[in-house]
Amino acid sequence: MAATAPSLIWLAVVLPLAGFVVNATLAFVRPGARTVVSVVGVGVLVGAFAFSAAACAALAGAPDAAPIVFRYWTWMPVGDLQVDVALRLDHLSAVMLLVVTGVGSLIHVFSVGYMREDPGYARYFAYLNLFVFFMLLLVLGANFPVMFVGWEGVGLCSYLLIGFWFGEKVNADAGKKAFIVNRIGDCGFLVAMFLIFRHTGSLDFAEVFARAPGLLAAGGATVTAITLFLFLGCTGKSAQIPLYTWLPDAMQGPTPVSALIHAATMVTAGVYLVARCGILFALAPASQAVVAMTGAVTALFAATIALKQWDIKRVLAYSTVSQLGYMFVGVGTGAAAAGIFHLTTHAFFKALLFLGSGSVIHAMHHAYHATHAHEDAQDMRNMGGLRHHLPWTAALMWIATLAIAGVPPLAGFFSKDEILTAAFARGAHDPLWYGIWALGLAAALLTAFYMTRLMLYTFHGPNRTGEPQRAHLHEAPWVMTGPLVLLGALTVLGGLINVPPLLHGGAWLHEWLAPVTAGATALLPAGHLSHTIEWVLVLAAVLVAAAGIVGAVVLLKPGALVPARQAVPETGLGRLLWKKWYVDELYDAIIVRPLAWLSRRVLWETIDVRVVDGLGVNGSARVARAAGWLGSRLQTGQVGVYVAVFVVGVLAILTAALR
Amino acid sequence: MLLGPALVVSAVLFTLGVAGVLLRRNAIVIFMCVELMLNAVNLTFVALAQRIGVAGHVFVFFVMAVAAAEAAVGLAIILAVFRHRESVDLRDIDLLKG
Numbered sequence: 001m002a003a004t005a006p007s008l009i010w011l012a013v014v015l016p017l018a019g020f021v022v023n024a025t026l027a028f029v030r031p032g033a034r035t036v037v038s039v040v041g042v043g044v045l046v047g048a049f050a051f052s053a054a055a056c057a058a059l060a061g062a063p064d065a066a067p068i069v070f071r072y073w074t075w076m077p078v079g080d081l082q083v084d085v086a087l088r089l090d091h092l093s094a095v096m097l098l099v100v101t102g103v104g105s106l107i108h109v110f111s112v113g114y115m116r117e118d119p120g121y122a123r124y125f126a127y128l129n130l131f132v133f134f135m136l137l138l139v140l141g142a143n144f145p146v147m148f149v150g151w152e153g154v155g156l157c158s159y160l161l162i163g164f165w166f167g168e169k170v171n172a173d174a175g176k177k178a179f180i181v182n183r184i185g186d187c188g189f190l191v192a193m194f195l196i197f198r199h200t201g202s203l204d205f206a207e208v209f210a211r212a213p214g215l216l217a218a219g220g221a222t223v224t225a226i227t228l229f230l231f232l233g234c235t236g237k238s239a240q241i242p243l244y245t246w247l248p249d250a251m252q253g254p255t256p257v258s259a260l261i262h263a264a265t266m267v268t269a270g271v272y273l274v275a276r277c278g279i280l281f282a283l284a285p286a287s288q289a290v291v292a293m294t295g296a297v298t299a300l301f302a303a304t305i306a307l308k309q310w311d312i313k314r315v316l317a318y319s320t321v322s323q324l325g326y327m328f329v330g331v332g333t334g335a336a337a338a339g340i341f342h343l344t345t346h347a348f349f350k351a352l353l354f355l356g357s358g359s360v361i362h363a364m365h366h367a368y369h370a371t372h373a374h375e376d377a378q379d380m381r382n383m384g385g386l387r388h389h390l391p392w393t394a395a396l397m398w399i400a401t402l403a404i405a406g407v408p409p410l411a412g413f414f415s416k417d418e419i420l421t422a423a424f425a426r427g428a429h430d431p432l433w434y435g436i437w438a439l440g441l442a443a444a445l446l447t448a449f450y451m452t453r454l455m456l457y458t459f460h461g462p463n464r465t466g467e468p469q470r471a472h473l474h475e476a477p478w479v480m481t482g483p484l485v486l487l488g489a490l491t492v493l494g495g496l497i498n499v500p501p502l503l504h505g506g507a508w509l510h511e512w513l514a515p516v517t518a519g520a521t522a523l524l525p526a527g528h529l530s531h532t533i534e535w536v537l538v539l540a541a542v543l544v545a546a547a548g549i550v551g552a553v554v555l556l557k558p559g560a561l562v563p564a565r566q567a568v569p570e571t572g573l574g575r576l577l578w579k580k581w582y583v584d585e586l587y588d589a590i591i592v593r594p595l596a597w598l599s600r601r602v603l604w605e606t607i608d609v610r611v612v613d614g615l616g617v618n619g620s621a622r623v624a625r626a627a628g629w630l631g632s633r634l635q636t637g638q639v640g641v642y643v644a645v646f647v648v649g650v651l652a653i654l655t656a657a658l659r
Numbered sequence: 660m661l662l663g664p665a666l667v668v669s670a671v672l673f674t675l676g677v678a679g680v681l682l683r684r685n686a687i688v689i690f691m692c693v694e695l696m697l698n699a700v701n702l703t704f705v706a707l708a709q710r711i712g713v714a715g716h717v718f719v720f721f722v723m724a725v726a727a728a729e730a731a732v733g734l735a736i737i738l739a740v741f742r743h744r745e746s747v748d749l750r751d752i753d754l755l756k757g
Contacts, residue, residue: 634757635757636756636757637753637756643681
């Protein structure tokens with residue numbers, strides 16, 4: 001069995017696709033068949049997880065560490081370009097595979113409860129299954145084009161699910177924004193693929209990475225351009241500066257979607273891509289600095305915005321952007337294992353936070369719905385004191401909060417610490433990395449602060465939901481709390497997969513990823529820190545986390561909050577943060593509006609209406625009509641005129657002939 | 660023998676015919692002017708027959724035959740136009756005006 005398990009990996013990919021086909025058909029034929037939809041929708045994911053786990057177990061038991069590549073058929077045989085539809089199971093894709101199918105399964109189960117009363121139930125699961133199919137294609141693709149298909153596919157599903165409740169314009173707009181912003185990044189990915197093929201003659205991962213060190217000059221312009229274009233793709237998909245603005249708006253989708261696509265899996269695709277192309281990035285130190293610096297700045301920038309958001313999901317969205325920045329610091333530093341480690345632990349605790357917020361919103365929504373009130377169910381100013389009503393959710397979200405803040409021994413502590421340590425270690429070669437480390441540490445302080453703020457305002461202090469609503473606040477059914485408990489366990493234990501040697505751990509994930517990262521690590525300068533410095537760094541991280549949490553508890557007064565309806569607008573710096581540094585307004589002013597103006601006034605009203613329609617289409621018709629009018633003037637209908645012309649003509653011909 | 664004066668007469672007749680067609684408005688008159696031109700040409704043929712032989716005489720008969728047929732058709736058309744429009748003034752008949 002173990003020997004054949006990897007060869008069945010295609011089933012893990014095809015099962016969600018089959019689930020999509022069945023659910024999409026049901027969505028048209030019988031939208032009310034909730035039981036069938038639930039069984040199919042969740043079943044295919046659990047099946048995919050089982051196949052993935054079996055394949056990964058077989059990979060772990062394999063005698064050599066070579067990646068297992070399956071070629072199914074030739075897709076694009078064009079001259080030198082040979083692209084196969086091929087899947088590649090190696091130690092990196094195995095981690096992603098388990099995260100996607102594992103966390104994905106839990107979120108699918110949660111969705112059964114969360115979406116129970118939605119009329120688009122079958123359509124929802126169809127989209128969700130399709131998303132998992134494309135995500136697995138992205139993760140398992142053995143060459144850039146197959147990965148790109150997955151990359152585009154998850155973007156499509158993201159668009160469909162953000163605009164899932166498309167009846168409201170704001171949701172449809174958010175979907176469009178996500179799609180268009182991602183296109184900018186995808187353009188960079190495409191250019192990078194063209195460059196890679198031009199300079200290495202292949203698009204297959206194995207061949208490109210084997211040839212790259214020989215064909216591309218280390219630190220040269222070519223490899224720097226390739227990696228920067230790849231990173232442009234990552235900034236779109238993984239919501240980094242300057243293309244991060246779509247992710248907070250993506251919270252218009254159903255909350256489990258935010259958990260699965262916009263926190264745990266899809267948005268980490270950029271991190272996976274950088275880790276996958278680690279050799280290329282190792283050849284371009286300038287690009288690595290750009291990646292890590294962008295990540296660090298994004299981490300801090302997004303954290304400042306999260307400080308002043310009132311929508312519970314928006315806080316988490318900016319937190320996701322911030323944590324993705326951390327992952328890019330990790331993979332940018334060349335510590336791919338650290339980046340992937342944080343990706344994994346983040347998938348656990350951020351999925352938990354999102355599903356927890358989903359549970360809160362579910363309760364709030366029901367309370368307002370039952371009492372026919374029209375208040376914002378996601379505004380933290382309308383919450384407060386919910387720990388009495390949702391004890392399980394409150395406890396589990398506290399675990400996730402401590403984890404994301406970096407409190408030992410929870411998952412986030414190990415992964416965040418490893419990233420910061422790696423950045424610090426590289427500072428010995430270039431002081432720039434000390435700056436990146438400092439930015440990361442500052443972001444950690446803010447992370448601890450805004451997450452504690454979220455918890456205090458949501459679950460503590462007096463309840464602000466409203467007197468009649470309070471009786472309707474209930475904990476979610478077991479189908480929703482069950483996945484929360486499992487994710488809580490993963491959040492507590494997830495860090496143990498990579499305990500550093502400093503704490504007498506085996507750094508298991510590090511060893512596991514070594515076959516994939518070895519090539520890149522060999523190209524990078526070795527950074528070694530003494531145990532003393534490492535202990536100081538750990539202590540600094542823990543102190544910063546503690547400072548953030550204690551600071552929030554001391555400074556914030558949940559009792560002084562008033563419900564959203566009676567709140568007075570902020571002023572000064574608070575308003576600046578609440579308005580997200582006016583970045584959306586800035587983009588609107590310098591990009592969207594000039595573009596809209598150019599399109600409307602120049603391209604449409606001038607070039608299209610005046611030139612194409614006016615000169616081209618109507619103009620040629622007008623010329624023909626004028627010529628016809630002139631010609632018709634000759635036709636007087638008077639026989640005399642005809643004869644006169646005839647006579648003149650005959651005389652002219654005769655004169656010419658007789659001359 | 661008298662070739663020159665005959666050609667001059669036929670030229671004068673032909674020019675009169677052309678002038679009539681160009682200047683007159685009555686369809687019947689124009690028709691008669693056309694006949695005049697045909698006969699001017701006939702005169703030319705006959706006059707030139709003494710130089711080029713009997714072919715000139717033969718051609719005159721052809722022209723007469725065609726002129727007879729043309730007269731029949733042409734008068735019929737003029738008659739039909741008159742029945743339709745109560746007029747044979749060509750200024751009134753401009754159906755082909757663009």
